[in-house]
Amino acid sequence: MNIFVCVKQVPDTETKVVPSADKTYIETKQVKWVMNPYDEFAVEQALLIKGKDASANITVVRVGSVQASAEALRTAMAMGADDAVLVESPDNLDSFMMAKALKGSIEKAGKSIDLVLCGKQAVDDDCSQVPQILAQMLSLPSVSVVSSFEWQGNDLTLKREIEGGSIEVYSVKTPCVVSVTKGLNQPRYASLPGIMKAKKKPLAQYPLSAVGVSEADRKIKYSNVSLPPDKPKGKKFDAMDEKNIQQVVSEVAQLLRNEAKVI
Template sequence: MNIFVCVKQVPDTETKVQPNGDGSFIETSSIKWIMNPYDEFAVEQALLVKAANAGSTVTVVRVGGVKDTEALRTAMAMGADEAILVEAEDNLDSYSIAKALKGAIEKSDKTPDLILAGKQGIDDDCLQVPQVLAEMMNLPSVAVIVGFEQNGETVTVKREIEGGALEVYEVKTPCVLATNKGINTPRYASLPGIMKAKRKPMQQLTLADVGVSADDRRVKYSDFQLPPEKPPGKKFDAMDEAEQQKVVSEVVGLLRTEAKVL
């Protein structure tokens, strides 16, 4: 099977995000990048499918800045066979990214049997790219999956819905699946894996190579701002019972009128 995994490189979860000078994006010069955590589930699932289907290959594809390549290198250290990197700014919109991924997958010498991606990037939380990509490639897709079982040409996937219930889908391959936490436990990359990844092929393409131009951009960031600082909470000290009754009704009132949570 030819398995493609779309991965995104996102700022480490411990990063203190700051808007850049003109507010067009975040300051990226000193960011430590990691593979988007939801994409780790997609890479792991791809490696599990590969192990169950002799002769399979796992290709990881990423669209973004080329200065750091942590996400692709980590995926290859985990066991992916090769990587494709499409050079682009890190703040592209979902439409352009999906189009670039489609271009990169179609440009490769392999016809996809399965395309996996994390359900969302933990930086901008758009939850769009896998579905847009599936639509562009005219493939079926299921997003937010927590279960995966392969039966020949079809896969049975589970997705969690409101209230913790599960929906079960049978999907024909090729298809696009977006993984959620719970589907598997991503393996650690190993040290020998890191050494081997050095020798694995990483193809670099430009947006033009994959048929994406500036006109494809549907959404542009206009301003990045930090959220306003939270005002301090109200404190009520220990008190006798009569006082307590009074204060409780006061607090309930405030929760209704001021905080508007009741």
């Protein structure tokens, strides 16, 4: 079974975002890069499958800028993935370019596709488009935002939570594309021997042009990236002293009704 896991490097969620000077993206010089949190669940799912089927091969694929300090692909290989493909590109590709580049990267590996796993969205541009576009480009079915994954041979049973906590239970056969969300599993930490081994695992690197993607593929133009306007300072009440609580809650309830008009 050939499993491909698409990972992205994104700014850590604790990052304070600053728009870039040309306002088309954010300032990335001071950013701490991490593997997109949702992609960790995708890597772990692939490892769980390999845990039961030792013949499974896991290829991790990443399209993005190259940072010496962090490499999500090495992390994934330290966790247990077998090999990796890195396509060097700017960090502001749109979803169509990203999906096309991932398709090209997967094809570069030269293996038949049984399963493509992705995080449900990257927490940088938050588009949640790439897995579904990639599935269409590969002419494969897809199930997105999966929080439960069971498999028996090439039959998958996948649960996807929708609005209000209802759950769609999908039945699908491999090959397919699955995007996953938090709650699916508990990603493992890379072990020290794993980290040492990962350094020797194959990592193929290509420029963006080698997977057939150019600026002509760009479908969305971003501009005027800006911070949201600050809210005016609110009212603050001290209710640490129990004697004040009644007075405070009564005042806040009145404000919600008469000033904010939200209840």
